[in-house]
Amino acid sequence: xxxxxxxxxxxxxxxxxxxxxxxxxxxxxxxxxxxxxxxxxxxxxxxxxxxxxxxxxxxxxxxxxxxxxxxxxxxxxxxxxxxxxxxxxxxxxxxxxxxxxxxxxxxxxxxxxxxxxxxxxxxxxxxxxxxxxxxxxxxxxxxxxxxxxxxxxxxxxxxxxxxxxxxxxxxxxxxxxxxxxxxxxxxxxxxxxxxxxxxxxxxxxxxxxxxxxxxxxxxxxxxxxxxxxxxxxxxxxxxxxxxxxxxxxxxxxxxxxxxxxxxxxxxxxxxxxxxxxxxxxxxxxxxxx
Amino acid sequence: xxxxxxxxxxxxxxxxxxxxxxxxxxxxxxxxxxxxxxxxxxxxxxxxxxxxxxxxxxxxxxxxxxxxxxxxxxxxxxxxxxxxxxxxxxxxxxxxxxxxxxxxxxxxxxxxxxxxxxxxxxxxxxxxxxxxxxxxxxxxxxxxxxxxxxxxxxxxxxxxxxxxxxxxxxxxxxxxxxxxxxxxxxxxxxxxxxxxxxxxxxxxxxxxxxxxxxxxxxxxxxxxxxxxxxxxxxxxxxxxxxxxxxxxxxxxxxxxxxxxxxxxxxxxxxxxxxxxxxxxxxxxxxxxxxxxxxxxxx
Numbered sequence: 001x002x003x004x005x006x007x008x009x010x011x012x013x014x015x016x017x018x019x020x021x022x023x024x025x026x027x028x029x030x031x032x033x034x035x036x037x038x039x040x041x042x043x044x045x046x047x048x049x050x051x052x053x054x055x056x057x058x059x060x061x062x063x064x065x066x067x068x069x070x071x072x073x074x075x076x077x078x079x080x081x082x083x084x085x086x087x088x089x090x091x092x093x094x095x096x097x098x099x100x101x102x103x104x105x106x107x108x109x110x111x112x113x114x115x116x117x118x119x120x121x122x123x124x125x126x127x128x129x130x131x132x133x134x135x136x137x138x139x140x141x142x143x144x145x146x147x148x149x150x151x152x153x154x155x156x157x158x159x160x161x162x163x164x165x166x167x168x169x170x171x172x173x174x175x176x177x178x179x180x181x182x183x184x185x186x187x188x189x190x191x192x193x194x195x196x197x198x199x200x201x202x203x204x205x206x207x208x209x210x211x212x213x214x215x216x217x218x219x220x221x222x223x224x225x226x227x228x229x230x231x232x233x234x235x236x237x238x239x240x241x242x243x244x245x246x247x248x249x250x251x252x253x254x255x256x257x258x259x260x261x262x263x264x265x266x267x268x269x270x271x272x273x274x275x276x277x278x279x280x281x282x283x284x285x286x287x288x289x
Numbered sequence: 290x291x292x293x294x295x296x297x298x299x300x301x302x303x304x305x306x307x308x309x310x311x312x313x314x315x316x317x318x319x320x321x322x323x324x325x326x327x328x329x330x331x332x333x334x335x336x337x338x339x340x341x342x343x344x345x346x347x348x349x350x351x352x353x354x355x356x357x358x359x360x361x362x363x364x365x366x367x368x369x370x371x372x373x374x375x376x377x378x379x380x381x382x383x384x385x386x387x388x389x390x391x392x393x394x395x396x397x398x399x400x401x402x403x404x405x406x407x408x409x410x411x412x413x414x415x416x417x418x419x420x421x422x423x424x425x426x427x428x429x430x431x432x433x434x435x436x437x438x439x440x441x442x443x444x445x446x447x448x449x450x451x452x453x454x455x456x457x458x459x460x461x462x463x464x465x466x467x468x469x470x471x472x473x474x475x476x477x478x479x480x481x482x483x484x485x486x487x488x489x490x491x492x493x494x495x496x497x498x499x500x501x502x503x504x505x506x507x508x509x510x511x512x513x514x515x516x517x518x519x520x521x522x523x524x525x526x527x528x529x530x531x532x533x534x535x536x537x538x539x540x541x542x543x544x545x546x547x548x549x550x551x552x553x554x555x556x557x558x559x560x561x562x563x564x565x566x567x568x569x570x571x572x573x574x575x576x577x578x579x580x581x582x583x584x585x586x587x
Contacts, residue, residue: 160310208466
């Protein structure tokens with residue numbers, strides 16, 4: 001690694017050290033909300049309402065987590081149902097979304113068919129229309145399709161993600177054409193080319209997209225509120241809102257802090273896995289012309 | 290015409306690949322956007338059926354709605370600072386991270402991406418604490434201790450500081466998908482290119498950055514730029530969380546909070562749709578420029 005910031009030879013790398021200091025300071029500041037979240041989840045009631053508020057917990061307690069277990073015990077459907085729904089919905093959105101975005105990105109990047117530019121611009125334009133306004137028309141469409149109260153209503157509207165297609169198309173642009181031609185000369189069809197060349201080359205993009213689409217799906221309270229009416233179709237963010245009890249309820253601040261912390265754990269896990277994937281690609285290859 | 294058809298048939302496999310995406314996209318995005326554009330020409334309060342009123346919403350928006358003009362001015366002010374600065378910042382941070390040894394990279398990536406992971410509630414609590422207007426707010430406390438301020442300053446209520454505070458906070462929490470895309474793109478740059486560059490006399494790190502790295506990640510740069518524009522012009526959540534809705538004298542009012550106001554507080558969906566269409570036009574215009582500068586030319 002010639003271009004690393006490590007100490008070069010015997011000379012002290014002054015610029016490198018300053019960079020490290022700045023990066024670390026800035027990084028720790030960015031971590032602050034997460035640390036605050038963790039610390040709040042362990043605060044006893046007396047500290048939650050302290051004024052001025054304290055950043056760090058003084059006398060940590062797990063009472064908030066016990067309260068959470070009690071609160072979840074009183075829900076209408078078993079709490080595991082919310083967890084199950086959340087995992088099914090988020091998992092399906094991530095896997096299906098990544099697959100069809102990659103499938104769409106491949107021809108848009110590498111094939112020269114008619115309407116290519118038009119289709120691409122149309123998908124990019126869709127990124128720019130405020131989603132808040134399309135929610136009601138989207139509900140009307142879902143209602144017409146008769147999929148209200150099914151998993152389809154929670155999954156299908158979010159599978160065709162313009163961001164994912166755009167990201168993967170940009171990465172697919174970097175795949176050298178010679179590579180694709182080489183496998184085709186060896187007799188591979190389009191489908192096989194897609195699986196043995198395009199998908200492996202898109203790995204960093206797939207991992208990045210999986211992360212952002214998981215975060216969006218996992219934390220979205222909206223779709224289950226609107227597209228389902230029965231309690232056993234609701235997801236974790238809805239359960240969290242129920243625990244919260246609406247605006248102005250202060251009694252459960254600690255419980256909510258504990259629940260939010262637990263909600264964050266799967267997200268962090270997905271972050272770890274996806275970034276490991278991105279970093280691994282780095283270690284092994286890099287695209288070669 | 291028939292030549293076009295033969296071309297389409299020749300490339301039919303390409304369309305098969307596109308089909309699943311386009312089908313779902315048409316049903317759940319194109320049709321709803323179409324309906325919204327239609328609604329922008331109607332009076333629609335969700336309860337009654339939409340009533341056609343032609344260009345009225347647009348006329349109202351540009352001629353009579355002074356708050357909207359304030360919102361446009363605020364949004365542009367916000368976007369012109371956070372757009373370029375946030376963009377350059379997230380690229381440079383991603384680049385710094387790609388320069389340090391592998392084993393440390395993960396930790397820094399986690400740091401910078403944390404704001405996107407943590408719940409927005411936790412984030413706004415931290416910011417409200419920092420900028421709180423009493424003497425216990427962290428920034429007031431420091432400034433008073435160091436003697437810069439005599440009495441606490443109302444950062445989030447004073448119309449002179451609302452916009453700067455919003456800009457600082459959004460820059461701080463800016464590392465979103467653009468940052469991740471840069472990071473992943475930078476990992477893709479081939480080692481061979483740097484070695485070839487070294488032979489051609491590329492010596493310094495900034496030379497590598499300018500002559501090798503940036504040209505190699507152009508597709509990711511375009512992606513990041515487009516999303517930066519979309520994000521900067523759609524700013525709303527931070528404003529509502531920090532300075533409230535409506536903000537004092539509309540000093541933190543943006544096009545998106547204006548839309549939110551009409552869509553979910555006043556339930557005038559037709560008017561909200563018109564705002565969305567205008568916002569859309571702004572973005573399409575800006576993105577034309579971006580594709581011209583950073584696009585690969587096709």
